[in-house]
Amino acid sequence: MNPFGTFIQLLVDGLAQGSIYGALALAIVLVNQATGLVNFAQGGMAVLGSYIGLTIGNLLIPGVGSTLGVVLGIVAAVIASLALGGVVERFVMRRFERAEEDTKVVATIGLLTLITGLVGLIWGFNPTPYPFFFGGSESLRIGDVSISVWSIVTFTTIVALMVVLQILFRGTKFGLGMRAVADNAPSAALAGIRVGGLRMAGWGLAAALGTVAAILLASKSQLTPNNFDGILVYALAAVVIGGLDSPIGAVVAALGITILESLAAAYIPWIGHDLKVVVPFVLVFVVLIIRPQGLFGRRAVVRV
């Protein structure tokens, strides 16, 4: 592979891996839009969803064949996590509605520990292969660059979901309602918006989105209960950089930091692969200092 080929390959790899971070970032934005808080359990819920998909898929495959089994498994996982997200919001987070912000955040961290533990208890902690249509080794070759099928599918899926969400937020009554709830729940309620329902919907959608990402990741690198622990950190960085209220911002930032990190590691010798992990966080600092609302975020305006 020539040096230019390596460069392009790094870009392509970064887009695929970054879209996994982006999907989780997107879910975090969604929850933040619905309930105004950052859900640290987002990755854990995603992993739980993917385990449900795995179990149902494995149950169905002997009966209906592998393709249909995998598809039905994914559909079941998405539906289950929609419900799960709603239930968690209604019966757990709703109890903390009037609590302080810190308390809510701690509650989500507690959820993460609980869910990871439960998943381990039920499915075990060993890496488990996810039955999927393809693994990480199939690829298409374009000149010097190989694009794995996994990369293409992951990237397009996540971008499509992002576009759908952006339309949902900006172009529908549902999205408008959700933004109203996030902005000022009491006023929204007075205006006749069903605050509780919208919050549940936001959590449910976020959980479903996370599950899709978790299944895509598992198809490449197996499923473990803490698959998303490391990814959550990058997703949070992406959310801060992109803006807590911008789906596009979150995804673009996730792709950006992943690629930048790889390139910095490969081409800036004193950073290298050992120090590359700081790249996203230096960016977080810079963004917070220069543009606290995030690159794509809207500045919160307070009338005096």
Added chain:
Amino acid sequence: MKTTLSGRRAIAVAASVGAIALVLAGCARGGGDVAPTGEDTSAAVEPSPGITDTTLTFGISTPLTGATAGPGNCTVDGALAYFGTKNAEGGITFGDGKTRKIEIKSYDDEYNPEKSAANFNQMVADGVFAAGLGLGTPTNRAWREAAIEADVPQVLVMTGDPIFSDRTESPVQLGLVPIYQQEGAAFGEALVANGQPHKVAALYQNDDYGKGYLQGFKDAVAGNPNIEIVKELSYEPGPASSTPNYLEPQVTELAGTGADVFFQAVSVTPRVVENLAKAAAIGWTPIWFLPSNTASPGGVLTPAGVTETTYPGIYAVGFSEAAAAPPFAESEAGKAYFAAIAEYAQGPEQDGKAFPHCVWSWIGAQILEQAFEKMTEPTRDSFLDALYSIKGFDAQFAFGSIDTTVDGLPAIQTVSLQKFNGKGYTNVDVVG
């Protein structure tokens, strides 16, 4: 200077505590002397904690939950199976003539050094005689010094870290499995042996594990004009099992060197799976070296979609027979092993072959039995003396005989380079 009231009270308290302690110590010593010791009147030595005339308690701190739970449960189950069988037969006859049953107590450390350090305190509180067999470098290191201080044997630990087999550094320790350097060196020697020129790219975990493997390899190929290490990349091991998130950029960068040998000392299973798939996906097909803990055919190679023909060769170092291989299950010893696992293992869904650590633990249990049979006094010192003097013992399932007498080397010293054959591994002498 005036002593304050509270200061004086503190001194008084300290003084009384000291006095009570002295009295208690005296009582304990005196009590030992006068207490009737049964029929054995010649017993001059005080038994160490955790050993009676009929039982010995052995502690295992290892990950029972978390990402390393599969191998971790195996480190307990192999010993449970071995000693379960022995106990059912009546127990083990020790060197002092008494027959004792072995009680295994397991402690979950979740592969978290803080937990394993706490587990050590718990083991001391629970009165274990000796501890060990658990897997994990950081977790075993976390209580190494405490074990030395408390004079509790920490033996046959499953880590390739050489410090545990260094008698000066670790006077109450002994490693079970070959040290990292031995594995790296075995591959290096076999690579040199094929006489062909090779360009080597290396990816290693930036800690004792990764550096140990690479150092062993480098020492073995040093001065050989045929072998050129063209690029070395590393990564930082993270706290969670899933970090780092991916190592594919490193694989891509190393592929750019056009190396024909990929020396990979990565300990995170999902990352190894990804890397094996990634190199094939970008059309880089080198000869691979994998460390023994991430080379499992069922757990790593097959999930990565790797077959016998994907790469010119995938090599790992073995030191024990694989329970998953058909000859193992057909042998008498193998049948007894599986029967014992089925009866005594407590880990979830334990079949005794998904991870090699069950067999390693079984080997460790045999070495312990040797030491038990040799120890002439019911003390930790006598146990350690016995443990350090095993030579020429042919343990079931180990490739070579066990030798615990060499300072700097673990109990299992015979390693063999193995090549992936599509299903399992075959022993080979030369790479290529």
